[in-house]
Amino acid sequence: MTSAGERIKMARKLRGLTQTELAEASGVSVSVLRRLERGEQEGARMETWRKFATALRMPTMDLVGSRSEEDEEPTEPWESVKRMLNTPSALLDAPDDPPTVEGVSEALDALTPLVEADRYQDIAAVLPALLRDADLLGSAGRELRVRALQRVGWLLIHTRQFKAAEDALTRSLDEVSDRLQAAVTIDYMCWLLLRQGQLAKARELATQWADDAEPVRMTRATPAELSLWGLMLVRLSGAAVRDNRVGEAEDAMKYARAAAEALGHEWRFPPQLSNSTFGPLTVLMKTAENAGLAGHHSAVLHLGDKIAKRRKAQSARYKVELTSSDWNRHRLDVANAHAQSNDYSRCVEELLKINERAPEWLPNQHYARDIIERVIEDRRTLTVEMRDLAAAVRLPL
Structure with missing residues (x-):
């Protein structure tokens, strides 16, 4: 099987480029390119492959090929x-006190503040019993x-255990009976595929469900229907821009923006349906993310300031907060834009x-x-803060 390093070498030579010329055109260091072509480095981040693909004028996945990034x-x-x-x-050990629908439902609701606070260790401690009790409920516990x-x-997915995440979401889809609840699972599946680098599958799945979820009349659609349609379009845009399909990404984001404008402000799903907003x-945060993937770092910083102001105003007026993970992911884009602009102090801050x-x-x-590695x-010389951040993300110095 041809490796990604061999494919990039072949594509570069077909276009008559030297390693130095491709490195300069893509903005990726020549040392990374050399290690990939020699097989000394097996993989790279999807954003790195996209930079090479843009410089070589080809779809990202034609360069990367089919892969399963089991980065667990x-x-x-x-x-x-x-x-x-x-x-x-059938092999589960039933507790002395049998579970009830009410008890399991309350236990699920109690996870929400832990999720919002990103307390993964605490969540992991309670999930095994929760899964067992939900299974023991039989048909009454399906939802x-x-x-x-x-x-x-x-x-x-958050903790990069992709195979197990796929198993959980597949089981969820097998049992789901509500269309909106099924769309939530599909949204997570699209996100999983994006994180695995399976861009074609993510695009296909998001396109299918975006088409199915599109409201017949925007004025009559419920907030949940508009939001799920918009989220599918955002996933489609994210997959397309990573696969170097800029026009497709822009079109999907345009429709996502229309769904957001129909809502008027950020809408939070009921906890029993999803933890998303x-x-x-x-839409603005995902627009900034796409801009960063395209290398438009000044646009990311401009949008970052705009988003921060709107977030503060929205929180005061509508009492709706973005999820912690969504907000932190956006601020990573801002940090990266500062790093790419050589403003390392703002990046570290x-x-x-x-x-x-x-x-x-x-x-x-x-x-x-990757951001911290670039700064270092x-x-x-490294500051105490830089060393602390390197330790926080387990980056060896």
Whole structure:
């Protein structure tokens, strides 16, 4: 099987470019390109492949090829969750006090503040019993099992345990009976595919469900229907821009913006449906993310200031907050834009704020690791803050 390094070497030679010329055109260091072509480095971030693809004028996935980025670093607290996820109902040990629908529902609701605070270790501690109890409810617990499996899948994606996340979401989709609840699972599946680098599959799935979810009349659509349609379009745009399909990405974002404008402000799903939000702020954040992927870092900084002001005004007027993970992911884009602009002090300042807000979230973000690595590479001496951030994302110095 031809490796990605061999494909990039072939594409470069077909276009008559030297390694130095391709490195300059893409903005990726020539040392990274050399290691990839020699097979000394097996992989790179999707954003790096996209830069090469843009310079070579080809779709990203034609360069990367079919792959399954099982970039898993399973941690012990999640092992019991995985075991329970794969234990047949017939083999479960029933507790002395049998579970009830009301009790499992309350336990699921109680996870919401832990999720919002990114307290992954605490969540992992309670999920095995919650999964067991939802399974033991039988047919009466079907809707609760869907919710529990969605929550497990969402959290496993965050902690980069992709195979287990796929198992949880597949089981969720097998049991779901409500169309809106099914769309939530599909939204998570699209996100999983994006994180795995399976861009074609993500585009296809998001396109299919965006077409199915499109309201017949915008004026009669419920906030949930508008939001799910908008989220599918955002996923489609994210997959398309990463696959170097700029026009397709812009078209999808245009329709997502229309859905957000129909809502008028950020809308938060009921906790029993999803932990997501959608609205004008989400669209602006994803627009900034796309701009960063395209290398338009000044646009990211401009949008970042605009989004921060709107977020503050929205919180005061509508009492709706963005999810912690969405907000922190956006601020990573801002930190990266500062780093790309050689404003390392602003970059470090932004990263420190994220780490203070979400110390369990940041170590799972390889994007953050890449940003900090860039800062460190370009500095002769490291500050205490830079060393602390490197330690936080497990970057060896």
